[in-house]
Amino acid sequence: MKLATLAELNAERAARRPVILVTDVASGEQRLVKAKDIAADPLRNELSAQLRMGKSGMVEAGGKRLFLNVYAPTARLVVVGAVHISQALAPIARSLGYDVTVVDPRTAFASPERFPDVPLIAEWPDVALPPLNIDHYTAFVALTHDPKIDDPALLHAFSRDCFYIGALGSRKTHGKRAERLRAQGASEADISRIRAPIGLAIGAVSPAEIAVSIMAEITAALRLPPKQQEEAA
Structure with missing residues (x-):
């Protein structure tokens, strides 16, 4: 060469x-x-x-x-919300070669005991996310169900061209989320990028099953062309 x-x-x-x-x-x-x-x-x-x-x-x-x-860059997963689903999701993603970071300002949730060997940032999204240099090779999931945490995090993800953006919540919850994001300047194109309800429709019920469905959807977004992604959804 x-x-x-x-x-x-x-x-x-x-x-x-x-x-x-x-x-x-x-x-x-x-x-x-x-x-x-x-x-x-x-x-x-x-x-x-x-x-x-x-x-x-x-x-x-x-x-x-x-x-x-x-x-190709090592794919990254940024998880906003140190919840039960995240506890199952982080090790699955790590086993697939992702660099994983969990963000949650609630220190009762974001503790090393709950997330061994996973980088934790116990700060609000506006402080925690910019230094991470989130990019196109980042999958971004918002799991807190708290608009004060999830909404600013999603706005940041829109601006960083993540290959996957997902958020926890029902269609009704997502409809209200979309209204809030529009009011904060998000475009329809931005909002349409959110996978919500998050994860492939496999009938997942438990946190671990939901984590599997999320990681499967992320894998499809990374590996499949758009048409095949629609077929897998």
């Missing part, structure tokens, strides 16, 4: 932007494709598929065998 290509690759990775190194197996010729350029690339279908899987692999295109080396 040329030094200039390596420097460019490292810069993209440092900025938590996915990048794919395309290598012609026969000639050894290489080129770098940044995430923002995938849609216009001749290999956009192959590049998009490998990036969704988060795996490198061999493809054939235009009569050539090409190796696509995928460099």
Whole structure:
């Protein structure tokens, strides 16, 4: 790999932007494709598929065998609300390779005893969230049922282009939430991004089952194209 290509690759990775190194197996010729350029690339279908899987692999295109080396940021999960569902959700997400952070200003909930080995921030969202540098490779869930905590957290998530945003609550609860968010400047496009009721419809009842349904929905958002996500919902 040329030094200039390596420097460019490292810069993209440092900025938590996915990048794919395309290598012609026969000639050894290489080129770098940044995430923002995938849609216009001749290999956009192959590049998009490998990036969704988060795996490198061999493809054939235009009569050539090409190796696509995928460099994707580690996915993160930010959970607002140190509740029972979060206690089940955090270890599931960690087992799937996510970096997990739990935020809750209520210190009675956000305690190390309830969340061993999980970073906890016992601050209000306006203080806790900005330093986390939430980005597109972040899944964001709001689980407190408290508008004073969940609403500002969701507004922050809208501004950070998270690949998944979910919030706990019934359709009626979500309708009231949407009204509050509109009053605070959220657009219809923002509100439409919230998965609510949160999680896939698998009949989940217990906190652990709800956690499984949430993590399944997050996985679908990360790995499946939009049409297949709709079919899975």
